[in-house]
Amino acid sequence: xxxxxxxxxxxxxxxxxxxxxxxxxxxxxxxxxxxxxxxxxxxxxxxxxxxxxxxxxxxxxxxxxxxxxxxxxxxxxxxxxxxxxxxxxxxxxxxxxxxxxxxxxxxxxxxxxxxxxxxxxxxxxxxxxxxxxxxxxxxxxxxxxxxxxxxxxxxxxxxxxxxxxxxxxxxxxxxxxxxxxxxxxxxxxxxxxxxxxxxxxxxxxxxxxxxxxxxxxxxxxxxxxxxxxxxxxxxxxxxxxxxxxxxxxxxxxxxxxxxxxxxxxxxxxxxxxxxxxxxxxxxxxxxxxxxxxxxxxxxxxxxxxxxxxxxxxxxxxxxxxxxxxxxxx
Amino acid sequence: xxxxxxxxxxxxxxxxxxxxxxxxxxxxxxxxxxxxxxxxxxxxxxxxxxxxxxxxxxxxxxxxxxxxxxxxxxxxxxxxxxxxxxxxxxxxxxxxxxxxxxxxxxxxxxxxxxxxxxxxxxxxxxxxxxxxxxxxxxxxxxxxxxxxxxxxxxxxxxxxxxxxxxxxxxxxxxxxxxxxxxxxxxxxxxxxxxxxxxxxxxxxxxxxxxxxxxxxxxxxxxxxxxxxxxxxxxxxxxxxxxxxxxxxxxxxxxxxxxxxxxxxxxxxxxxxxxxxxxxxxxxxxxxxxxxxxxxxxxxxxxxxxxxxxxxxxxxxxxxxxxxxxxxxxxxxxxxxxxxxxxxxxxxxxxxxxxxxxxxxxxxxxxxxxxxxxxxxxxxxx
Numbered sequence: 001x002x003x004x005x006x007x008x009x010x011x012x013x014x015x016x017x018x019x020x021x022x023x024x025x026x027x028x029x030x031x032x033x034x035x036x037x038x039x040x041x042x043x044x045x046x047x048x049x050x051x052x053x054x055x056x057x058x059x060x061x062x063x064x065x066x067x068x069x070x071x072x073x074x075x076x077x078x079x080x081x082x083x084x085x086x087x088x089x090x091x092x093x094x095x096x097x098x099x100x101x102x103x104x105x106x107x108x109x110x111x112x113x114x115x116x117x118x119x120x121x122x123x124x125x126x127x128x129x130x131x132x133x134x135x136x137x138x139x140x141x142x143x144x145x146x147x148x149x150x151x152x153x154x155x156x157x158x159x160x161x162x163x164x165x166x167x168x169x170x171x172x173x174x175x176x177x178x179x180x181x182x183x184x185x186x187x188x189x190x191x192x193x194x195x196x197x198x199x200x201x202x203x204x205x206x207x208x209x210x211x212x213x214x215x216x217x218x219x220x221x222x223x224x225x226x227x228x229x230x231x232x233x234x235x236x237x238x239x240x241x242x243x244x245x246x247x248x249x250x251x252x253x254x255x256x257x258x259x260x261x262x263x264x265x266x267x268x269x270x271x272x273x274x275x276x277x278x279x280x281x282x283x284x285x286x287x288x289x290x291x292x293x294x295x296x297x298x299x300x301x302x303x304x305x306x307x308x309x310x311x312x313x314x315x316x317x318x319x320x321x322x323x324x325x326x327x328x329x
Numbered sequence: 330x331x332x333x334x335x336x337x338x339x340x341x342x343x344x345x346x347x348x349x350x351x352x353x354x355x356x357x358x359x360x361x362x363x364x365x366x367x368x369x370x371x372x373x374x375x376x377x378x379x380x381x382x383x384x385x386x387x388x389x390x391x392x393x394x395x396x397x398x399x400x401x402x403x404x405x406x407x408x409x410x411x412x413x414x415x416x417x418x419x420x421x422x423x424x425x426x427x428x429x430x431x432x433x434x435x436x437x438x439x440x441x442x443x444x445x446x447x448x449x450x451x452x453x454x455x456x457x458x459x460x461x462x463x464x465x466x467x468x469x470x471x472x473x474x475x476x477x478x479x480x481x482x483x484x485x486x487x488x489x490x491x492x493x494x495x496x497x498x499x500x501x502x503x504x505x506x507x508x509x510x511x512x513x514x515x516x517x518x519x520x521x522x523x524x525x526x527x528x529x530x531x532x533x534x535x536x537x538x539x540x541x542x543x544x545x546x547x548x549x550x551x552x553x554x555x556x557x558x559x560x561x562x563x564x565x566x567x568x569x570x571x572x573x574x575x576x577x578x579x580x581x582x583x584x585x586x587x588x589x590x591x592x593x594x595x596x597x598x599x600x601x602x603x604x605x606x607x608x609x610x611x612x613x614x615x616x617x618x619x620x621x622x623x624x625x626x627x628x629x630x631x632x633x634x635x636x637x638x639x640x641x642x643x644x645x646x647x648x649x650x651x652x653x654x655x656x657x658x659x660x661x662x663x664x665x666x667x668x669x670x671x672x673x674x675x676x677x678x679x680x681x682x683x684x685x686x687x688x689x690x691x692x693x694x695x696x697x698x699x700x701x702x703x704x705x706x707x708x709x710x
Contacts, residue, residue: 033603037513043505044514044522047573051529054540054570108355115353119346132696133356139624139692140360140685141631143657144367147681150664151366186359193356219342247533250633250657254664276535276634283539284638293543300536311531315524 055304062301065294071302077260079278080286082295087302092264093177093272094306097256098242100181100268101188106238108185109192116193117200118222138190142250149183149255171269178268180256187251188241195240195318199233200226202324236317243310247303249276275303364685371679378402379449379672381477390424407670443476449672454481468645470654472663472673479676481683483645487561487653491636492629494565494649495572499629500622502569503576507618510577511584512592512606523581530574538638541567546639553650561653564639568629576625583617583699584610586706616702620695627691631684633657656680 065082073086112130120127158173165171172178203226211221227234249257258271259281265272279299286292373379378399388396388404396404402412405423412420434444443461446453457466460478471478510522546563555562587610595605611618640652660677667673 030601030603033601036607037509037603040505040509040513043502044509044526047502047506047526047529047577048522050570050573051525051532054532054537057540057544058536108352111349111352112356115349119349120353130353130356132693133360135696136360136689136692137356139627139631139688139695140363141633141657141688143631143633143660144363144681144685144688147367147370147660147664147678148363151370151678152362155370155669156366186363189356189359217339217342219345243531247535249533249535250661253661276533279535279539280634280638283542289543296539296543300539303533304536307531307533308528311528315527319520319524 058297058300058304061294062297065298066301070295070298074262074264077262079260080282080288080292080295082291085295087275087278087299089261089264089273090275090278090299091302091306093257094246094275094303096265096272097177097181097184097252097274098246100178101184101245102238102242104182105185105188105192105241106234109189109237109241110196110234112189113193113196113200114222114226117197118218118226134190134193137186138194140187142187142248143253145183145187145251146254148186149179149251153179153182154255174269175254175256175258175271176269177256177265177272180252180272183251183255184245184248187248188245191241191244192234192237195237196230196234198318199230199236199321202233202321203229232317233321236314236321239310239314239317243307243314246310247276247307249274249280252277275299275306279303364682367678367682367685371675371682374449374672374675374679377450379675380404380447381449381479381672382445382447388424389428390421393420393424441476448477448479449676454479454676456480457482470659472667472676477673479672481656481676481680484654484656484659484680486645486647488630488655488657490561490647490649490653491565491568491655492626494562495568495629496622496626498566498569499572499576499625503573503625504580504618504621506573507577507580507584507621508606508611511581512610513602526577527574529570530578532570534571534632535634535638537567537570538635541635541639555650557650557652559640559652560650561640562649564636564653565649567635567639568632571632571635572625572629575628576621579621579624579699580614580618583614583621583702586617586703587613588706613706614702616698616705620698620702623691623698624695627688627695630655630691631657631688633661637661656684660684 070086071091072088073084074088075085079085112134116127116130120130154173154175158170158176158179161172162170207225207229208221211225212218216224252274256271257274257277259273261271261273279296282292282296282299283289286296393401398409398412401420402409405412405420405427407415415423441461452458457468458478458480459466460469460476468480468482469478470480470483506522506526510519510526514522541563542559545567546558549563549566550558553562591609591613592605595609596602600608636653636655637658640654644651644653646653660680663673664677667677
């Protein structure tokens with residue numbers, strides 16, 4: 001930075017202030033500042049460019065291949081044929097596993113978040129361990145969740161259930177929809193906890209104090225005052241968890257997904273077909289990639305519409321919650 | 330509390346509180362269970378209880394009682410439970426089959442020195458070995474065929490190669506964008522940019538993998554003219570796409586949490602916006618930015634589908650334009666064909682445990698650094 005001598009920055013007696021301002025501006029223009037600011041701006045643009053390229057490429061190529069027939073047909077064994085194939089079982093399978101997951105993950109995640117914000121003391125070691133565990137759970141690779149699902153849910157819980165219920169053949173001790181959903185529930189637990197916690201913190205403490213002062217117990221305050229206020233945040237958490245889980249393939253590889261099934265999954269112990277896994281199969285195992293390309297793009301577009309619609313809703317709700325949080329200081 | 334609140338006991342309230350507390354321990358429980366059950370399936374490898382030697386000294390079924398339970402488990406490749414549950418006659422049949430299998434091994438394999446070694450010993454897992462048909466000691470991962478080779482070094486190299494390419498690509502871009510969004514952009518632009526970049530994390534990794542396979546691979550090959558169409562370079566770049574939102578949001582958060590007094594003081598002293606960002610805010614937020622890179626690393630080595638779709642051959646090579654097979658890919662691709670409870674299955678679980686340990690450590694470092702950083706900014710020790 002240049003230093004100025006007094007004669008430069010003290011206004012001369014007869015000089016007009018406009019000239020001074022102009023000089024000041026001119027001196028402030030610094031090529032390197034401009035250059036590096038531009039560079040970071042370009043980095044931002046580049047990332048947005050990548051996003052736009054991926055989305056446009058998929059939308060342009062996928063739109064023409066999507067039809068009502070495509071999303072409502074159960075394909076025959078050879079699902080690489082562009083004319084007869086459909087993705088109904090995959091849509092049903094993905095939705096089914098995500099819904100079952102939500103039933104498990106939302107209560108556990110919300111209750112944990114309530115404990116962390118309403119009950120736990122912020123300095124206790126246990127709270128810090130819980131937080132560390134949540135952070136760690138968020139960082140565990142998705143394929144490790146798959147191994148966990150196989151080792152714990154299928155080989156341990158499932159096998160023991162079969163023994164207890166005296167099933168001669170494996171009913172629960174094999175890949176099944178319930179195990180895939182539970183694996184995903186463990187994986188998305190941190191998402192729900194973090195989002196719920198954020199929204200619980202955004203509720204003004206005065207509200208709780210008022211309720212307590214009127215004689216409500218802590219539990220009543222949480223159930224009747226805090227939770228209704230936090231509902232948008234809890235919904236965001238659920239939606240983000242669903243959109244994350246809907247696109248994940250690695251955790252379900254060994255825990256429930258099927259390459260092909262002739263019928264829709266009807267029972268929790270059934271295997272299922274899945275959109276993400278189907279994309280993987282279509283793009284790596286197709287006998288003729290040029291012929292499968294349109295249906296591949298269409299399948300990707302269906303999955304993206306599912307996850308993106310959810311994501312955008314979540315982002316909008318979250319932006320509102322954050323604004324509220326900021327207003328509180 | 331000093332206030333006399335209730336005039337009646339509230340057992341319901343008390344129970345609910347305990348219940349909430351117990352449920353909140355589920356996160357800890359899950360981390361422990363993941364560790365336990367992934368490690369449990371891998372334990373025999375750590376303790377050297379698996380044996381893949383093709384030619385083994387057969388135990389005659391009549392001498393079954395002379396051997397200890399542990400020896401029989403290793404010999405028959407079964408778990409202690411199974412050994413306890415199976416009736417004697419079934420065990421006998423299994424041992425007969427084992428002896429027959431030994432007799433069926435072709436003569437030329439009997440003379441192969443490789444057929445006599447247990448390839449799941451640690452020295453074969455990590456050190457190069459000169460296999461029968463090879464001229465020099467080599468690192469080989471080849472879990473199929475008569476003699477199964479389980480050297481994990483090519484997988485580790487493949488993982489690091491792809492991850493480093495991804496990070497070299499993602500870190501500068503994401504940190505640059507974070508600086509721009511948090512320091513230089515107008516508030517209104519920022520409101521739009523932040524969610525837009527975070528939207529990138531909403532693209533499922535299987536879709537990024539698909540895009541890399543169908544579009545990027547061909548485009549990049551026509552630009553750089555390399556030999557193998559699907560290689561570590563393409564996989565690394567695609568991996569970068571998946572990691573950018575992670576690094577961006579943590580780095581942006583760190584940069585934003587630098588107190589505004591710093592920025593205002595610098596600007597008041599005549600520094601330009603860029604000078605403030607580069608010389609004041611970035612150094613203050615450096616631990617946070619470092620943590621972002623570490624957490625990005627953890628995310629990158631754990632990414633499965635992208636690398637699985639883009640490249641798969643396990644070649645021992647540091648070259649960027651060769652194929653690479655990462656640890657995650659190996660688990661995903663081979664678990665289906667591995668016999669449950671067999672050596673291959675166990676080694677795949679061991680790889681999973683390694684991966685878990687690696688991400689656990691990188692998460693711990695990242696969180697620790699962020700925690701310290703936030704405390705320091707708030708003036709706590």
